[in-house]
Amino acid sequence: MANKKRGYILMNLGSPDSTAVKDVRTYLDEFLKNSPDHPEAGAANTELAQIIVLKGKVELQQSRAPGNAAQKAEIQKRARGYFAEARQVYQTAYDRFKEAYDKFDKFIPKTDKRYEAREEIFNKLVQSQLQLAVMTYEDGQTHDRGTPENKKLLTEAAAAFDQIHAR
Numbered sequence: 001m002a003n004k005k006r007g008y009i010l011m012n013l014g015s016p017d018s019t020a021v022k023d024v025r026t027y028l029d030e031f032l033k034n035s036p037d038h039p040e041a042g043a044a045n046t047e048l049a050q051i052i053v054l055k056g057k058v059e060l061q062q063s064r065a066p067g068n069a070a071q072k073a074e075i076q077k078r079a080r081g082y083f084a085e086a087r088q089v090y091q092t093a094y095d096r097f098k099e100a101y102d103k104f105d106k107f108i109p110k111t112d113k114r115y116e117a118r119e120e121i122f123n124k125l126v127q128s129q130l131q132l133a134v135m136t137y138e139d140g141q142t143h144d145r146g147t148p149e150n151k152k153l154l155t156e157a158a159a160a161f162d163q164i165h166a167r
Helices: 002-013 021-034 041-063 066-102 113-141 148-166
Strands: none
Touching: 021 041, 041 066, 041 113, 066 113, 113 148
């Protein structure tokens, strides 16, 4: 129960006992493991994914440093691993938000109390869909510019962004 409370506090206030990334991640992991059906589990997944994305971005930047040319491929691989892990977490959040959104009626009058709740869930759903598209883009950036993998992933990201815009 204490880990659940810490994870919840961390998620809402951003101030755990320790601000070290590994500790923050541990709190969120424990919160999600112990409370997978908590109403804030989707938001906790999103927070966890953001931590993982930042680690991937650090690796990506390191891969571009001239002093790391000899290890570039290995660093890019690590960055792809972080982005793949973040994608899984964002996908879990998306699935939770989609499930919650689908429970609402398709039409709810603006005067109904449920309208605001549905709109909030819809916004979180679209945000998680956006983050999934961003992960495809970031993954594309882990491949050398102009390579087939780079072009394929950037094209997929553009299509995902278009799909969100068309919504």
